[in-house]
Amino acid sequence: MPVTKCLDWLLSRLSRATTIKELLVQPRVKILLAYLFILSLGLAISITIFLSGRQVTSVATTLIEEKLPRLEAINELYLDILERERLLYEYYATTNSQVILPKLARIDQSFSANFRTIESAFPNFDSIEKIRFGDQKVRHLTQELDNNLQQTNVNWDQARRQLVELSDTGRNILPSLESLVTQIKKEAFESSKETQKSTELSTQLVISFSIFVIIIAAFVGYYVNRYITETISRRRLAMFAERSPNPIMSFSWRGELSYSNPACHQLMQQQHNHSNRTESLLPDDFQVRLIELQKSNNNYSQWVSHIHNDGILQYSLSLLRDLDTCHLYIEDITERTLAQQQLKYEAYHDVLTDLPNRRFFDEHLNELVQKNKQKKPFSLILIHIDRFDLVTSSAGFKTGDVLMQTVSQQLRTFCQGYCSLNLENKLxxxxxxxxSLLLDHLPEHDFAEHIAQELHHSMGKAVCIVGKEFHLSLSIGISHYPSHSLESEALLANADAALTRVKAAGGDGILCYNQDIHDKEQAWITLERDLRLAIERNELELYYQPKITAYKHKINGLEALIRWFKSDNTMVSPANFIPIAEQTGLIIAIGDWVIKQAFQQLKTWQKMNLLEDDFSIAINLSAKQFQHPDFVDNIKLYLIEADINPKFIELEITESLLMGNIEKSIYIMHQLKEIGFKLSIDDFGTGYSSLSYLKQFPIDKLKIDRAFVMDIETNNDDKVLAKSIIDLAHNLNLSVIAEGVENDQQLAIIEELGAEEIQGFYFSKPKPAKEIETQYFN
Incomplete structure (x- = not known):
């Protein structure tokens, strides 16, 4: 369009737009501004190119009209000098003045004319003065030479000197001519560089303008396409509104209803709205929200409103500022909202019992702690159903589920009837x-303990499920806020620690977290950390306790016992760190270390020829180590590394260890016997092994536990039991070793009962290998 029309249209849009920002966002305005910008830029580039062309023309004119004639004049001067020199030599040779002198006169005239040309071009130039001086000198010498040659008696020596001087003087003019040529070339080169720069600038401007025109064309094309697409989309949107299943309403900028689609009337029928006014679907605050949105920088707003009959509507208000209209979209989200609420309920409740789950508990506990600025006391009770795993493993998961539902209902009933605090919501x-019971209100000081006792008592009755009767018991752990912790995670951990202590004691009890539990937990954590580093720091050491033959009292073996001496020389009792190693799995690494150390020690003593052929070292095996899938392969490898015979090694296995998985234990024991190890059952009589299994064990020896020896001189029952064990072992062709012998009476009784070996403090405490060597092998 013409520029004037463009400007008129832009001014009209500017007068209608409320802000410059509104004007600039319109596609047509952007296209017009791009058009005007290209026009202005093209005009500026055209002027620049015109001025550049004028400069090129000026430089070319100067070169043709001035620089080239000067070069031509200098060239003529150069030729005149050479021709003059030739004529002078010819004159010297012929002395024909009538022929030569006229030619020299013409050369002088030509030289003077060309000299005047370059003299005007280079005023005040040193080379010009040198050329003038040289020309005058040449003419003077020429006159002297002519006078000499015109005489009757020519002085040829003088003539030769004059001719040489003439030649030198003429040639001395040539460097001055060359300097003038250099000056002309320099001026021409500078002019050509300026011309080249101007030409390159014009070229760059033309190329840049072309690229910019392409970019602007793409920009214009994009916005034209966008404008067309928006127009088409709006037309399609207008058609879509009629067919949309959701109500759509259109308003003027002032909020006056201008259109509503058929879905609006359908929604009114669903709501039993018989007013026949579409505006009745609008929320009461619609006009307020419309004005707030118009004043803001946003073009879209969405909110939810509840209506009668539990209906929920979602309103979406959209502004079309360039069209001075707005659209309101209404959606009935009742079903979706109810579905979301159901999903949230399921996410926060247990599927089986319909009780609030762990996520709900964690959030509620965190909220209680974070919002409790006054540190108001509350209590946390953890409730564990004892032996529930046995129910599922014996009666099946379905029965277990029914039982759990029954137990949860009993817990609900208890919480409902215990007091008026509605404790069901705390379960x-x-x-x-x-x-868990989260008691956020404590009417009395020991309220949590009283509830726990009542709950423990009420759940003591048998539960009948599918014709089966189950007797369940509860283990309960309690922690209090803020006395036991100010953090939710620690509060839960403390209650769980108390619960774990109850379960470790056999369950069916109640325990409130206390400082003793805390101290033991902290000590356990510290001990575990140090134990993980003990092997690396070489803090573990093997001690050996001698095994003595009965009556002869001769050493025939040792039992390897681990000791832990920390870097500060304090000793940690095995009774303290072995249970930690068992629970954390460190017993595998420690057990392997013990085996390798004992094997190496045996190899060392054998090299020193200190041991008899029937000598053996006994090594205790832990349950986890014995049941580990790589145990047999590893001990074979350690045998190869130490290069010892397995018949000198006795592996001690506790009675309770074997009863965990009888078939697997027997299989492993047979593998060890095939390798060549001796096997013995440690602490026999304290477990619950049956004779039917005992005869299947491929063992060589039974070890009577110290519990039957420590009071054997005063307790006849211990003596009878020890006698029974020894007789049983002998009937099974097994030898017997009694441990814990500490005095003469115990030794005499044990020997009288028939034990083959004695072990105890009576002969020696466990000692390091060096002390054993000194006391027994030297």
Missing amino acids: YRLDSNKF
Whole structure:
């Protein structure tokens, strides 16, 4: 369009737009501004190119009209000098003045004319003065030479000197001519560089303008396409509104209803709205929200409004500022909202018992702690159903589920009837057989303890499920806020620590977290950390306790016992760190270390020829170590590394260890016997092994536990039991060793009962290998 029309249209849009920002966002305005910008830029580039062309023309004119004639004049001067020199030599040779002198006169005239040309071009130039001086000198010498040659008696020596001087003087003019040529070339080169720069600038401007025109064309094309697409989209949107299943309403900028689609009337019928006014679907605050949105920088707003009959509507208000209209979209989200609420309920409740779950509990506990600025006391009770795993393993998971539902209902009933605080809302199911009561209100000081006692008593009755009767018991752990912790995670951990202590004691009890539990936990954590580093720091050491033959009292073996001496020389009792190693799995690494150290020690003593052929070292095996899938392969490898015979090694296995998995234990024991190890059952009589299994064990020896020896001189029952064990072993062709012998009476009784070996403090405490060597092998 013409520029004037463009400007008129732009001014009209500017007068209608409320802000410059509104004007600039319109596609047509952007296209017009791009058009005007290209026009202005093209005009500026055209002027620049015109001025550049004028400069090129000026430089070319100067070169043709001035520089080239000067070069031509200098060239003529150069030729005149050479021709003059030739004529002078010819004159010297012929002395024909009538022929030569006229030619020299013409050369002088030509030289003077060309000299005047370059003299005007280079005023005040040193080379010009040198050329003038040289020309005058040449003419003077020429006159002297002519006078000499015109005489009757020519002085040829003088003529030769004059001719040489003439030649030198003429040639001395040539460097001055060359300097003038250099000056002309320099001026021409500078002019050409300026011309080249101007030409390059013009070229760059033309190329840049072309690229910019392409970019602007793409920009214009984009906005034209966008404008067309928006127009088409709006037309399609207008058609879509009629067919949309959701109500759509259109308003003027002032909020006056201008259109509503058929879905609006359908929604009114669903709501039993018989007013026949579409505006009745609008929320009461619609006009307020419309004005707030118009004043803001946003073009879209969405909110939810509840209506009668539990209906929920979602309103979406959209502004079309360039069209001075707005659209309102209405959607009935009742079903979706109810579905979301159901999903949220399921996410926060246990599927089986319908109780609040662990997520609900964690959030509620965190909220209680974070919002409790006054540190108001509350209590946390953890409830564990004892032996529930045995129910699922014996009766099946379905029965277990029914039982859990019954137990949870009993817990609900208890919480409902205990007091008026509605404790049912405080009950949570944390995992398969663990529940929690979160008491955020404590009417009395020991309220949590009283509830726990009543709950423990009420759940003591048998539960009948599918014709089966189950007797369940509860283990309960309690922690209090803020006395036991100010953090939710620590509060839960403390209650769980108390619960774990109850379960470790056999369950069916109640325990409130206290400082003793805390101290033991901290000591356990510290001990575990140090134990992990003990092997690396070489803090572990093997001690050996002698095994003595009965009556002869001769050493025939040793039992390897681990000791832990920390870097500060304090000793940690095995009774303290072995249970930690068992629970954390460190017993595998420690057990392997013991085996390798004992093997190496045996190899050392054998090299020193200190041991008899029937000598053996006994090594205790832990349950986890014995049941480990790589145990047999590893001990074979350690045998190869130490290069010892397995018949000198006795592996001690506790009675309770074997009863965990009888068939697997027997299989492993047979593998060890095939390798060549001796096997013995440690602490026999304290477990629950049956004679039917005992005869299947491929063992060589039974070790009577110290519990039957420590009072054997005063307790006849211990003596009878020890006698029974020894007789049983002998009937099974097994030898017997009694441990814990500490005095003469115990030794005499044990020997009288028939034990083959004695072990105890009576002969020696466990000692390091060096002390054993000194006391027994030297």
